[in-house]
Amino acid sequence: MPSIEFKHVDFSYVDNKESYLALEDINARIEDGEFLCLIGHSGCGKSTMLNLLAGLSMPSKGEVLIDGKPVEGPGLDRSIVFQNYSLFPWQTAVKNVMFTLMKAHKELTKDEARERALELLDQVNVKSAANRYPFQLSGGMRQRVAIARALAIDAPVMLLDEPFGALDPMIRGKLQKLLVDLWQQSCCKTAVFVTHDIDEALILADRIAFMGQRHIIKTFDLPRDRVRDASSLYDNKEVRAIKDEVLELFEQTAQDEEDE
Numbered sequence: 111m112p113s114i115e116f117k118h119v120d121f122s123y124v125d126n127k128e129s130y131l132a133l134e135d136i137n138a139r140i141e142d143g144e145f146l147c148l149i150g151h152s153g154c155g156k157s158t159m160l161n162l163l164a165g166l167s168m169p170s171k172g173e174v175l176i177d178g179k180p181v182e183g184p185g186l187d188r189s190i191v192f193q194n195y196s197l198f199p200w201q202t203a204v205k206n207v208m209f210t211l212m213k214a215h216k217e218l219t220k221d222e223a224r225e226r227a228l229e230l231l232d233q234v235n236v237k238s239a240a241n242r243y244p245f246q247l248s249g250g251m252r253q254r255v256a257i258a259r260a261l262a263i264d265a266p267v268m269l270l271d272e273p274f275g276a277l278d279p280m281i282r283g284k285l286q287k288l289l290v291d292l293w294q295q296s297c298c299k300t301a302v303f304v305t306h307d308i309d310e311a312l313i314l315a316d317r318i319a320f321m322g323q324r325h326i327i328k329t330f331d332l333p334r335d336r337v338r339d340a341s342s343l344y345d346n347k348e349v350r351a352i353k354d355e356v357l358e359l360f361e362q363t364a365q366d367e368e369d370e
Contacts, residue, residue, distance in 0.1 A: 114140040114163065114267070114300060119172035121158055132158045134324040136172070145293060145301040147311035149356065150321035151363060156304040159321075160271050163302060164190050176267065186214050188267045189260035193275045196256060197244045203255045204228060204240040210262040230258040234288060250281035254288070261292065268293070268301040274310070283340060286313050290338050308356050312349055313338050320356060322363045330356070 119136040122129045133155045140146050148156040161167040162174045165183040174181045176188075190196075197206050207227035212218055218226065231237040234254040236247075244252055253273055260268060270289075274282045290313070293301055305311050311318050318330045336346045344350050 113142050113177065114138075114302070115173075115175040116159070116162075117173045117175065119162065119174060120170045121155075121162060121167065122170045131324060133162075133169075136325060138319065138326060140300060140302060143300055145303065145314060145316045147303045147305055147315035147318050148321060149305055149308065149311045149318055151360070152306060153323075154321040154363075155324055156306075156321055157271055160269050160302060160304050163267075164188060164269055186263055187265050188269055189263040189265040191253075191256050191260045191268070191270045191273045193272045197252060197259070199244050202241050202243055203231060203236065203247065203251075203258075206244075206255055207231060207258050207262050210259045214263045227258075227262065230261050231255070233261070233292070234258045248281075249277050250285065253277065253285060257285075257289070257292070261296075266299055268299050270301065270303045272304050272306070275305070275307075282310075286310060287339070290314060308353055308360075309340060309343070311356075312343060312353060313340060318352070318356065320359050322359075327359060327363070328355075 116136045116138040119133055120131065121133040122131050124130075136159065148159060150156055158167065162169060163176075163181065165181045165185060165188070198209065201209065204224065204227045207230055208220075208223045211223040211226055212220070228237055228240060231240050234257050236251050236254040236258070239247055239251055244255070247255065256273070274285050277285065293299060303314055312332065315332055316334065317332065319326050320328050320330070330352045332352065333346060333348050336349055337343060344353070
């Protein structure tokens with residue numbers, strides 16, 4: 111699995127002909143097979159970092175590297191899951207997954223792609239809805255199809271931008287568990303997950319990077335032997351201490367923004 115590096119990365123965007131600095135001198139490394147959660151207030155730069163990794167944006171300064179090579183655009187070495195599902199509305203669930211399979215694995219025949227797509231939909235527990243269109247699916251089911259489509263690429267890096275943010279707590283918990291199980295079954299792909307939910311980050315991550323405006327303030331290593339389940343997560347004193355510190359950072363950075 112590849113490692114990821116941000117080296118002195120700045121990113122600015124232009125709005126109404128004015129330039130705004132969104133990231134400033136970001137230096138970070140994500141290790142092979144690590145699950146990193148980026149957490150912080152809305153607008154702090156989390157999704158911008160993910161877009162740079164995805165190759166959807168380019169740094170204004172510095173470099174983003176995957177396995178030592180600069181990111182120069184989107185690529186099949188990265189799969190992406192967004193909050194808005196990003197499914198083709200005119201295609202059924204199975205055809206959405208088939209489309210990605212045939213783009214990523216051109217050697218597959220149509221029959222082979224369909225068989226593999228059904229296997230992936232089964233893996234995310236939505237095979238029974240294979241022939242339904244996105245508008246016929248619940249939000250949780252649509253997100254499962256989006257995850258299946260990301261798995262279809264079989265990329266070594268998974269990028270996830272608040273994929274469960276619009277879901278109710280029960281469905282969100284089920285998909286968090288599903289994601290952890292899939293990540294572990296895949297021999298731990300390198301994963302970067304954007305969230306503003308502390309509990310979600312504590313359940314999913316090996317390491318949490320807390321972002322203030324434009325930069326990473328602090329990182330936290332989670333105990334590898336903890337239970338990745340909300341019902342018993344806080345039996346671990348170290349996890350409780352990390353949550354308390356992250357909450358303090360949320361309060362501190364909210365005050366800093368008000369002072370600006």
